[in-house]
Amino acid sequence: MAPSQRLSVFCVVALGCFAYACLAKEHDHADMYKEPAKGEGHCLKEDADGKCLEEPEEVPRLDGIAVGFYRTLAIEAEETHFMKTLSMAPLILEIDDFLTSKECDHLIKMAKDQGLEDTINSAATSPKERIHVSDFNSDGQLDTNEMRISLEDNFDVYLCEEDVLNVYKELRMDTNGDNLISKAELDEVTLSNFRDFVLHYVNEHPVCQPRRSKEAKIAINGTKDGVFAKIEQRILRALRLRNAAVETDSELLVMKFEQEGHENAHIDSAPILERLPCCHKTDSEVCRDCRYATVQLHLSNVEEGGEAAFPVANNDTYSPKDLRLGNKRNLRKFCEESNLRVTPKKGKAVIWYNHFPSGDTGEVGEIDDRTWNGQCAVTKGEKWLAKLWININTYVEPEPEPEEDDVEETEEDPKPE
Template sequence: MEEIQEEFLEQEEEESILSKNLISSRYNAPFRSTRMHIQRSNVCSRAYFVVVMVFFHVYILNVIALLLYVHYNNGPGDLVSADGDASAPVRDSRSRLPQPAPPSAGKLHDEEDYSQSFSLHRIEGIRVGHIQQVSIVPERTHEMKTLSLKPLLFEIPGFLSEEECRVVVQLAQLKGLMNSQPLTPSQGQESNQPLLSFSTEEVFSLLDLNQDGFLQKQEILSHSRSRDGTWLSPDSLRQILTGLEACLTGMLTLGDFRQVYDVSHQPQQQRSGKLHTHFKQRSRHTWLYQGPGSHHVLQTLRKRVMGLTRLPSSLVELSEPLQVNRYEPRDFSSSHYDSSSSLPETTCAHTRLAGNTSALTEVSCRYLTVLFYLSSAEDGGETTFPVADNRTYDEQALIQDGVDLTDTQQTCGKGNLRIKPTTGTALLWYNHLSDGRGWMGELDEYSLHGDCPVRRGVKWVASSWVNVDPDHQQQARYQRLVAQRHQTKSGMEDQYYPLSHSDLHLDL
């Protein structure tokens, strides 16, 4: 029995040893394979890391090369401001006017494609009282406050330093000031003055160039302009041409002309029921050129206007020169519009080089106005916007209790918004609405404004207008024509010399 028990115990020990070996073999095999797997993974991850780093460095080099290519291809002027400081805001690419390319093979780009490739930047007003930060000069930001939404009007304190204001005033005095004249009909204001002192028969005879007793359309259009602005106002021409189109023969006899002419010279209030007052102004003014060769303060001022408005330099540089006005005690200007409504029979004065020769009259087309206060009047001299932010606009509402709100001499205190002149402050407002496609739309009737009489002291102001033709194709043709005439011959195809406006605005 003892031998049998010993054999049984030995068998159990052998079985336990075998089972332990089997279990250890089962656990050891995966452990070894796991270690081998870890080693292989380390090798793969190390190679993967090397490949990723190589591609990353190649990508960085490609980005640097692309930036260098863009920089040297477009020129440094596209990446920094015109002042040469990188801190100035970069203009939105959507607002860049494409620089007209010189004609190749005698053929220009298609006007439709050309005109659709750019738009006008427009600052958002948000709400009345909203303040936004703008970067106009290096290492400084300005606060721009929204004063009204109708029209879109902003105030920027400290736009100019006192020293810069003093320099502009001195330059204006050196240039010489002239008495400001009321706007003529060619500048968007109707006139109720009689046509010189001629009778209806004498006017008919003057218009009848071939003296055949009939007036044709071309004969009327040939007399559509005069130097004094009183020869056939745009409204009179519209009435006469309407009467001409009603005639089956396409010609006007003396009897037909007498009826049409007498109607066209009735008071404006009786014909349309709308109010049209004479523009009145009493001040002294001059124009200061801001292009190459001008005083550096004037050039700096124009560059700041570009930075503030974010409009293309080629557009701003081809606009009117800077107008400086001096208002002495009792000087004023009645409420008026800086720009004009777009009508089929009118053309913009600044694009007359590429203008429609059949247009009846030329008008001022000013997308926006930037007004600079060069001094602070001791008393009076506020800039007034009589209908700013009105719920609706109605010309009849300008007459209240028999008083004309456009008469700033009598009713300046009744305007909705008055801004006291402060040295160095700038005002920016848009004279036109947007057409919904990024271009200049209808005249904003709420932009009606004037200057209250100065009661004590002297007020100096400067006005910078940006001229834009409501017809973007016309503006494109004008830009292209100027580019062809004033392009430099040094190989810099994008460099332009500003067009002189001395022959365009002598009567302003």
């Protein structure tokens, strides 16, 4: 059998170093949560002599003040909203009754009219010439936890130890029965057999999928839907992002979660990579997400389960390696271990920033790697959810605030009983 047909070339040193190189980049963003560092600045427009005529502004970001802090928003005539800080690291904000019941029903109807489709795990179905394995301790063999993470990285599937042992049994991989897979044992399995069985196993056990839901991606660029346009403006005004350089993503994602429906933890945006342009700034398919903020709109109540989960919110310290090894990304199985869980409620908005500002460059800065988020499994009933992402082009002077856009800030809960 040709080497290219084997499951993997088991290079312990290279793979071990590769795994730790990816995991060991742990950031301490404490300073950024307090005061973003100023950049050198850029010029948007120069005169003939090279003098700067127009400079970008720092990308706006609300100050959460402290966990439990309430901000009173008067962003619409005769309508008051209360914004609560749920987390400072990352900054997560909650607004009850942000949408009316009719607005929620309207977005659901838009999704139904377009048609909902089962979520597709593209990572699992894409062709692979080889599979990279994660031998964290470089001992030349994979324990069940290392194999679990290898499967997550290659196929975006989420197995527990029992599932991994079933894979070993069905493929007859563990020839000596020690629950460890050596290089020799791994080389006896072909890539195609391994991939096909993993996909078959996940199809038979859909709870192992990274997300189990139905969804509709609704094109919203240039939409003439008056209800959505009103919601969009409400979002931008709540975040004080009312400028031509700010835009929402081209699609509104509406999701329906039925029994056991879930979404495992992930980060909504991507780190800064100079060689890759932001997807909203290019027509190229080779790009990266640059989603400054995420707006999650809860469109229904849920009988049981279905909380929005943030596994590492408000952590004093954060280790990407520990998050992976501890399996806390698997919210279908370990939802209760998340640091922050937000109960779904019809009309509620949950908002967080995926990136820090970058000072006065007018661009988004480093990604906030504590923004792991997902949805716990629905245990009774169903759940409807919409997601909208905020993109930033180079930010220029914001428009003046209208008089009715006053904001009152208080540490006390201002909501009437």
